[in-house]
Amino acid sequence: MPRAAVVGAGMTEFGIHDIPLEELFAEAAFGALDDAGAEPADVEALYFGNAMSGQAENTTHLGPKVATHAGMAGIPVQRFEDACATSANAFKNAVAAVEAGVHDAVLVGGVERCTPETGRDTAAMTRVFASASHRQYEQPAGLTFPGVFALLTKRHMYEHGTTEEQLAHVAVKNHGHGALNPRAHFGKEVTVEEVLDGPVVADPFRLMDCCPFSDGASAVVVVSDELADSYDAPVDVTGVGHATDVVPIADKPTPHVTQAARDAAEEAYEQAGVSADDVDFAEVHDCFTGAEVLASEALGLVADGEGGPAAATGRTARDGDVPINPSGGLKAKGHPIGATGTAQVVELTEQLRGEAGARQLPDADRAVAHNLGGDAATTVVSVMEVRG
Amino acid sequence: MPRAAVVGAGMTEFGIHDIPLEELFAEAAFGALDDAGAEPADVEALYFGNAMSGQAENTTHLGPKVATHAGMAGIPVQRFEDACATSANAFKNAVAAVEAGVHDAVLVGGVERCTPETGRDTAAMTRVFASASHRQYEQPAGLTFPGVFALLTKRHMYEHGTTEEQLAHVAVKNHGHGALNPRAHFGKEVTVEEVLDGPVVADPFRLMDCCPFSDGASAVVVVSDELADSYDAPVDVTGVGHATDVVPIADKPTPHVTQAARDAAEEAYEQAGVSADDVDFAEVHDCFTGAEVLASEALGLVADGEGGPAAATGRTARDGDVPINPSGGLKAKGHPIGATGTAQVVELTEQLRGEAGARQLPDADRAVAHNLGGDAATTVVSVMEVRG
Numbered sequence: 098m099p100r101a102a103v104v105g106a107g108m109t110e111f112g113i114h115d116i117p118l119e120e121l122f123a124e125a126a127f128g129a130l131d132d133a134g135a136e137p138a139d140v141e142a143l144y145f146g147n148a149m150s151g152q153a154e155n156t157t158h159l160g161p162k163v164a165t166h167a168g169m170a171g172i173p174v175q176r177f178e179d180a181c182a183t184s185a186n187a188f189k190n191a192v193a194a195v196e197a198g199v200h201d202a203v204l205v206g207g208v209e210r211c212t213p214e215t216g217r218d219t220a221a222m223t224r225v226f227a228s229a230s231h232r233q234y235e236q237p238a239g240l241t242f243p244g245v246f247a248l249l250t251k252r253h254m255y256e257h258g259t260t261e262e263q264l265a266h267v268a269v270k271n272h273g274h275g276a277l278n279p280r281a282h283f284g285k286e287v288t289v290e291e292v293l294d295g296p297v298v299a300d301p302f303r304l305m306d307c308c309p310f311s312d313g314a315s316a317v318v319v320v321s322d323e324l325a326d327s328y329d330a331p332v333d334v335t336g337v338g339h340a341t342d343v344v345p346i347a348d349k350p351t352p353h354v355t356q357a358a359r360d361a362a363e364e365a366y367e368q369a370g371v372s373a374d375d376v377d378f379a380e381v382h383d384c385f386t387g388a389e390v391l392a393s394e395a396l397g398l399v400a401d402g403e404g405g406p407a408a409a410t411g412r413t414a415r416d417g418d419v420p421i422n423p424s425g426g427l428k429a430k431g432h433p434i435g436a437t438g439t440a441q442v443v444e445l446t447e448q449l450r451g452e453a454g455a456r457q458l459p460d461a462d463r464a465v466a467h468n469l470g471g472d473a474a475t476t477v478v479s480v481m482e483v484r485g
Numbered sequence: 486m487p488r489a490a491v492v493g494a495g496m497t498e499f500g501i502h503d504i505p506l507e508e509l510f511a512e513a514a515f516g517a518l519d520d521a522g523a524e525p526a527d528v529e530a531l532y533f534g535n536a537m538s539g540q541a542e543n544t545t546h547l548g549p550k551v552a553t554h555a556g557m558a559g560i561p562v563q564r565f566e567d568a569c570a571t572s573a574n575a576f577k578n579a580v581a582a583v584e585a586g587v588h589d590a591v592l593v594g595g596v597e598r599c600t601p602e603t604g605r606d607t608a609a610m611t612r613v614f615a616s617a618s619h620r621q622y623e624q625p626a627g628l629t630f631p632g633v634f635a636l637l638t639k640r641h642m643y644e645h646g647t648t649e650e651q652l653a654h655v656a657v658k659n660h661g662h663g664a665l666n667p668r669a670h671f672g673k674e675v676t677v678e679e680v681l682d683g684p685v686v687a688d689p690f691r692l693m694d695c696c697p698f699s700d701g702a703s704a705v706v707v708v709s710d711e712l713a714d715s716y717d718a719p720v721d722v723t724g725v726g727h728a729t730d731v732v733p734i735a736d737k738p739t740p741h742v743t744q745a746a747r748d749a750a751e752e753a754y755e756q757a758g759v760s761a762d763d764v765d766f767a768e769v770h771d772c773f774t775g776a777e778v779l780a781s782e783a784l785g786l787v788a789d790g791e792g793g794p795a796a797a798t799g800r801t802a803r804d805g806d807v808p809i810n811p812s813g814g815l816k817a818k819g820h821p822i823g824a825t826g827t828a829q830v831v832e833l834t835e836q837l838r839g840e841a842g843a844r845q846l847p848d849a850d851r852a853v854a855h856n857l858g859g860d861a862a863t864t865v866v867s868v869m870e871v872r873g
Contacts, residue, residue: 117621151540151566151616155624158568158617158859161729165736171748173727174863175574176566178539180546186563190578197585228539229546233505236543339561341549360559471546475562 099333102325105133105318111431119166125314137168146184146207180229182470185438185477206316207435243299250387263405265292267386275425282431311431315440338364358395373397487721490713493521493706499819513702525556534572534595568617570858573826573865594704595823631687638775651793653680655774663813670819699819724868726752746783761785
């Protein structure tokens with residue numbers, strides 16, 4: 098039996114949005130409600146994600162603020178913050194609440210503004226993002242997130258022989274996918290040579306190995322299994338796993354395996370009663386190209402050590418045997434931190450409904466979303482399926 | 486039937502703690518676990534509250550960081566932020582999860598460092614706190630929280646004739662209660678004259694109408710009703726209500742009634758099957774003296790307009806007919822934002838067990854906690870009772 102169902106999905110374009118967070122979130126919220134054929138009064142609670150607006154623009158306690166702008170003043174709302182896994186954790190809690198009968202229907206979503214065009218200075222935002230790494234052990238060393246994921250990836254290269262060219266193929270693939278997505282931050286294709294010619298950000302990552310800072314919002318309507326069939330196009334949520342890990346990279350015995358992702362995936366697959374072999378495609382947290390390689394292995398979509406070759410040989414492209422990030426991923430679609438988790442759920446919903454337009458995958462009956470926070474320390478993995 | 490039970494409670498002294506947030510939280514977490522006779526491995530998840538460490542000390546994604554220091558690396562953890570109602574909202578979600586069977590036993594708690602002695606400049610923290618008010622409508626006017634609650638209280642004075650002297654009695658009472666609490670930030674008694682002679686902070690509030698900036702942490706172990714009797718001293722949680730309101734004061738039709746508190750109280754009482762008349766004592770969110778007056782009325786503990794007179798005539802003192810804030814409240818116990826909600830639950834637990842030492846109330850079988858966030862926009866009200 099499904100744990101819950103997604104019956105409405107909405108998101109803004111990811112990119113630059115110079116409007117207040119409340120208005121930006123409302124656009125996604127109304128999109129999700131309209132898609133579900135629902136009114137604000139039809140949802141009983143809001144599970145809301147925002148990662149860093151306190152630091153970025155001195156606004157906290159956003160829950161009641163965005164609820165009011167989405168026509169839900171007075172509703173119980175809770176704000177989640179778990180770094181880049183913020184709205185996936187909101188989704189996990191919402192699915193549990195709906196499954197348990199705490200609520201019959203809820204709205205889940207997230208919002209973030211991160212771009213210099215809206216006043217978020219890039220250097221300052223890099224420091225803000227770094228607040229998710231370890232305050233005492235890592236920040237004093239100047240370790241910002243390109244460095245965090247560079248270290249994880251370097252270890253993977255050491256263990257498995259992964260190459261910079263293989264990483265570049267991840268960027269090329271996701272830019273190619275993003276070019277088909279009208280809501281993607283980047284709509285242009287790139288070549289392996291362009292990626293490898295880019296300036297080094299943090300060895301082994303060059304500029305185009307890195308996802309952008311984006312503004313954006315996403316939201317989904319989650320209802321109980323019992324209510325699902327009263328909506329036009331429900332998609333089942335059959336498993337949601339959640340695990341954490343120690344934060345400092347130096348404390349992780351095998352950093353490149355991203356253990357929390359493996360723990361979360363195991364939990365999600367077990368709930369859904371499936372294995373990685375049963376998954377038709379995945380949206381994974383490719384904040385850097387190396388992160389996608391690690392995720393593809395942690396989810397069991399390819400064997401350990403095969404993440405790099407799988408990208409280079411086209412296995413993870415939209416016409417490969419295990420498509421990864423048909424939306425363009427964080428790399429091309431963009432990464433408005435608190436909106437990313439539920440944006441993955443939006444992509445799964447649209448693909449599983451067959452409503453993904455130019456980027457529709459031909460074979461999309463079951464999919465997995467992988468949203469990661471901080472030093473690979475919080476991971477939420479969700480399994481969704483065409484309603485049975 | 487109880488919704489859940491609290492079987493362990495722990496908190497640090499509230500005051501000045503110049504140690505990292507992870508260590509500060511661990512002190513409360515281990516206190517709660519020891520009190521329950523439990524090990525870290527006995528809890529299945531952490532519901533964690535922190536309001537503003539991102540802004541105050543550039544550390545976010547605190548969930549896995551504090552979990553690791555509390556001996557729970559790998560556990561699913563979610564961080565909540567709902568301004569000053571942060572850890573009460575974590576408690577609400579934890580109670581729902583345990584009641585629903587999502588988990589059998591969880592740890593709930595919060596932590597904050599706010600004092601200049603630990604590097605949090607008071608002027609800067611005042612701006613940080615103000616991030617919970619409305620970014621576009623209120624912050625540009627310079628409206629910080631003394632002003633927010635001064636406006637709410639001024640309206641109450643206009644409607645009901647509440648006086649500054651009555652407000653001063655709230656401070657006198659709570660300082661008196663706090664003098665009996667070894668964990669209180671302020672341990673000294675004050676007089677009405679001293680309060681009324683203090684410098685004006687925001688009319689009608691003088692210095693001693695305002696709670697302090699504090700450092701501290703609190704935590705409780707919450708288990709299912711089924712598991713409760715396997716612990717030594719369970720206390721039942723019979724109701725938890727949660728409501729929000731529009732944020733800008735100018736948008737509230739009747740600001741002094743704090744509508745979210747009334748909505749949350751109604752929900753909590755209904756779950757518990759009780760009325761305000763059945764409540765033996767309360768811990769309420771007295772960030773300012775006026776806030777306690779408003780809360781005492783919103784909870785139905787005294788009639789509308791009687792909050793001021795009730796304080797002045799001793800009705801809300803520990804030997805009155807409806808004792809409020811036997812812990813000393815935020816006013817004297819202190820207010821480490823993200824720790825305040827669960828600290829109220831700690832006080833209820835100790836009083837209902839008869840373990841409150843010098844501040845023990847003689848008649849304590851059922852109590853209510855009221856934790857408020859932002860411009861009275863998020864409120865969580867909890868009812869707890871001696872196990873039936």
